[in-house]
Amino acid sequence: MSAILFRDVRLAARAGGSAMLALAFFAAVATLVPLGVGADLRLLAKIAPGVLWVAAVLAALLALDRLFQADFEDGSLDVVALAPPSLEATAFAKIAAHWLTTGLPLTLLSPLLAVMFGLETSGALFVSLLIGTPAVSAIGAIGAGLTLSIRRGGLILPLIVLPLLAPAVIFGAGAAQEVAGALPLLAAFSLVACVLSPFATAAAVRLNLGS
Amino acid sequence: MNGGDYGFYVWTAYGVSFAGLAAAIVLTVLGRMRAAKALEKLK
Amino acid sequence: MLRYANPTRFLQLSSALVPWLGAASAALFAIGLYLGFRVPPDYQQGETVRVMFIHVPAAWTAMMGYGLMAAASLVGLVWRHPLADTAARAAAPLGALFTALGLVTGSLWGRPMWGAWWVWDGRLTSFLLLEFLYLGYIALWNAIEDETRAARVCAILALVGAVNLPIIEFSVDWWTTLHQGESILRKGGPLISSVYLWPLFTMALAYTFLFFTLWLLRIETEILRRRARNALLAEGP
Numbered sequence: 001m002s003a004i005l006f007r008d009v010r011l012a013a014r015a016g017g018s019a020m021l022a023l024a025f026f027a028a029v030a031t032l033v034p035l036g037v038g039a040d041l042r043l044l045a046k047i048a049p050g051v052l053w054v055a056a057v058l059a060a061l062l063a064l065d066r067l068f069q070a071d072f073e074d075g076s077l078d079v080v081a082l083a084p085p086s087l088e089a090t091a092f093a094k095i096a097a098h099w100l101t102t103g104l105p106l107t108l109l110s111p112l113l114a115v116m117f118g119l120e121t122s123g124a125l126f127v128s129l130l131i132g133t134p135a136v137s138a139i140g141a142i143g144a145g146l147t148l149s150i151r152r153g154g155l156i157l158p159l160i161v162l163p164l165l166a167p168a169v170i171f172g173a174g175a176a177q178e179v180a181g182a183l184p185l186l187a188a189f190s191l192v193a194c195v196l197s198p199f200a201t202a203a204a205v206r207l208n209l210g211s
Numbered sequence: 212m213n214g215g216d217y218g219f220y221v222w223t224a225y226g227v228s229f230a231g232l233a234a235a236i237v238l239t240v241l242g243r244m245r246a247a248k249a250l251e252k253l254k
Numbered sequence: 255m256l257r258y259a260n261p262t263r264f265l266q267l268s269s270a271l272v273p274w275l276g277a278a279s280a281a282l283f284a285i286g287l288y289l290g291f292r293v294p295p296d297y298q299q300g301e302t303v304r305v306m307f308i309h310v311p312a313a314w315t316a317m318m319g320y321g322l323m324a325a326a327s328l329v330g331l332v333w334r335h336p337l338a339d340t341a342a343r344a345a346a347p348l349g350a351l352f353t354a355l356g357l358v359t360g361s362l363w364g365r366p367m368w369g370a371w372w373v374w375d376g377r378l379t380s381f382l383l384l385e386f387l388y389l390g391y392i393a394l395w396n397a398i399e400d401e402t403r404a405a406r407v408c409a410i411l412a413l414v415g416a417v418n419l420p421i422i423e424f425s426v427d428w429w430t431t432l433h434q435g436e437s438i439l440r441k442g443g444p445l446i447s448s449v450y451l452w453p454l455f456t457m458a459l460a461y462t463f464l465f466f467t468l469w470l471l472r473i474e475t476e477i478l479r480r481r482a483r484n485a486l487l488a489e490g491p
Contacts, residue, residue, distance in 0.1 A: 207406045224305045
């Protein structure tokens with residue numbers, strides 16, 4: 001399990017890996033927003049929590065369709081499905097690796113973008129992303145498992161994952177704006193998603209392996 | 212009823228709803244008949 | 255219950271039921287429409303109160319459709335029964351249609367009431383998300399060629415959606431400020447005037463019966479199609 005985790009993190013973290021791509025995407029989307037709505041810092045500061053949350057979710061989805069793809073194509077998933085560390089544990093390791101290489105870097109970059117959006121304090125945004133992005137990885141992994149055997153599954157994946165992520169965006173952006181009660185709800189959603197997702201993901205992967 | 216000031220919204224809502232339901236009924240019944248016919252032909 | 259899981263038995267039962275369900279639905283529609291246009295306009299909402307008689311039933315049926323789809327998916331996953339797979343698949347387009355009708359009528363109801371075609375009201379927003387769930391389910395099903403695999407994979411999606419739907423509803427309610435409130439099922443009796451309850455419940459029953467009629471017909475269609483395909487395969491190319 002930890003072997004899978006380390007290998008996936010190493011693969012994603014090399015130059016040009018999916019971690020870099022997700023960060024660049026996040027920054028690029030965040031750059032386009034002021035170009036679209038104007039440079040009024042007061043307006044930008046007002047919409048920043050929501051915009052940065054949506055951008056973070058989209059950036060995290062970017063690399064999701066590759067989550068199981070390489071292992072599926074070279075047949076190593078078939079081996080994993082039979083071997084002792086169960087598919088559930090593998091799914092959990094994959095989710096953790098995905099979060100470590102997308103959610104965590106996005107969170108670390110967010111204070112910089114918050115400054116560019118004129119947010120005075122970015123602590124709440126930082127904490128909300130730190131707590132909320134694991135839910136994005138967890139629910140996204142279910143989508144990756146479901147679309148595993150589809151050619152160009154990456155096109156369907158956002159359609160099935162984004163509506164499921166509505167609570168994460170609502171509570172996440174709420175917590176980033178320091179709305180009372182949002183942070184506990186976000187934490188609860190994230191926790192439940194991370195606990196239940198490995199089972200749903202493993203079931204989906206198993207079906208697509210045809211075993 | 213003449214609908215008063217809001218007749219347009221009421222009539223449009225009923226029109227759209229019944230058009231949608233009618234389309235669903237027609238498509239479903241046609242599909243059912245077509246499937247029965249195709250099976251009949253094979254036998 | 256399991257006796258009817260046999261496709262032939264199901265066809266017999268369904269063919270016997272469909273005419274009655276359809277006739278009952280038509281009769282209820284006639285009564286509901288008559289009642290709906292006979293009641294006086296609401297003192298606050300005016301004539302637009304009549305949109306409620308088609309908006310609320312469409313919304314109820316759309317939610318019921320997701321419930322039925324998720325239940326059929328669960329049965330299909332646990333007992334691996336093809337009829338349950340078929341039932342789940344047949345419910346999805348109907349649910350998507352009723353959700354769309356709920357959205358359109360909600361928008362037409364909201365325009366005179368709120369002064370805008372679309373308000374990010376709690377109910378409208380969760381129904382928009384419900385529509386996306388339905389569309390994602392249909393898209394996923396269409397993308398997987400192997401029918402059995404498609405059924406199982408989509409069943410997982412339907413169940414994940416079913417677990418998530420209450421959370422989505424809750425989060426949207428939490429977020430919204432313009433929410434109207436569930437005025438029918440509220441504790442301490444309904445808030446809407448009782449003259450409107452009869453047409454509303456009659457139309458709700460009419461919509462429900464129509465949903466079941468169409469659902470059964472679509473399941474029958476799928477069974478017949480499967481038989482035709484199997485007959486073709488048996489004949490050989």
